[in-house]
Amino acid sequence: MNRLMDENVFxxxxxxxxxxxxxxxxxxxxxxxxxxxxxxxxALTQFYREFxxxxxxxxxxxxxxxxxxxxxxxxGRVAGLGMNEEELVGNARLTEYVVHxxxxxxxxxYAPSSFDRVLISVSIQYLVKPVEVLSSVRSVMRxxxxxxxxxxxxxxxxxxxxxFHSLSPRERMELVSAFLFEAGFEEIRFVDQSPATGDPLWIxxxxxxxxxxx
Ligand SMILES: C[S@@+](CC[C@H](N)C(=O)[O-])C[C@H]1O[C@@H](n2cnc3c(N)ncnc32)[C@H](O)[C@@H]1O
Numbered sequence: 001m002n003r004l005m006d007e008n009v010f011x012x013x014x015x016x017x018x019x020x021x022x023x024x025x026x027x028x029x030x031x032x033x034x035x036x037x038x039x040x041x042x043a044l045t046q047f048y049r050e051f052x053x054x055x056x057x058x059x060x061x062x063x064x065x066x067x068x069x070x071x072x073x074x075x076g077r078v079a080g081l082g083m084n085e086e087e088l089v090g091n092a093r094l095t096e097y098v099v100h101x102x103x104x105x106x107x108x109x110y111a112p113s114s115f116d117r118v119l120i121s122v123s124i125q126y127l128v129k130p131v132e133v134l135s136s137v138r139s140v141m142r143x144x145x146x147x148x149x150x151x152x153x154x155x156x157x158x159x160x161x162x163x164f165h166s167l168s169p170r171e172r173m174e175l176v177s178a179f180l181f182e183a184g185f186e187e188i189r190f191v192d193q194s195p196a197t198g199d200p201l202w203i204x205x206x207x208x209x210x211x212x213x214x
Pocket of ligand 1: 027035066083122
């Protein structure tokens with residue numbers, strides 16, 4: 001059992017949202033749009049080129065029609081999990097997809113030790129139980145696997161948790177680092193990959209311990 005389940009590590013009000021209605025309604029219609037500027041997408045793609053080893057099995061969590069992975073990078077399985085089927089069908093990088101609401105069910109529909117890398121791009125602010133979700137993510141990753149949680153400064157305001165409205169960018173990075181710590185990741189660190197122009201790109205990274213302590 002992790003610490004969050006033992007005690008309330010984070011204030012409950014952090015996780016309130018202006019729109020508490022089921023996420024399925026909000027994501028019913030596809031949005032074939034980019035959520036960050038082209039320069040920022042390019043910076044993220046360049047980051048993934050280094051971060052994701054060749055032939056890695058990858059999970060793109062909170063995925064849409066675009067995963068930002070380099071087109072020429074040979075990968076193994078690329079699984080996408082998100083809320084809108086049309087967007088996921090339209091994502092040419094995915095080898096498989098599933099529609100799954102992480103705010104209703106934080107358990108991931110994958111076998112243990114399935115993935116080498118997990119990506120969460122400009123979406124962590126929509127999770128109301130991030131530690132539970134990230135604990136589940138950790139359990140489907142291989143030992144020494146890594147997660148990259150990329151963030152910027154845009155969001156769907158009514159669906160983002162209150163903490164992302166009230167905290168500064170630095171505090172948000174610290175909060176997401178704390179989510180990873182509580183979920184059992186180690187070697188947690190922050191890298192600023194913001195391009196010279198365009199939306200900022202802040203990435204928090206974590207590693208699955210060699211000895212899985214489930
Ligand atoms: C701002 S978009 C980002 C999409 C994509 N990762 C990107 O980088 O462009 C937010 C994504 O989070 C996903 N999402 C939001 N709430 C979710 C939930 N409750 N469960 C699973 N995915 C969710 C949506 O499907 C949507 O694709």
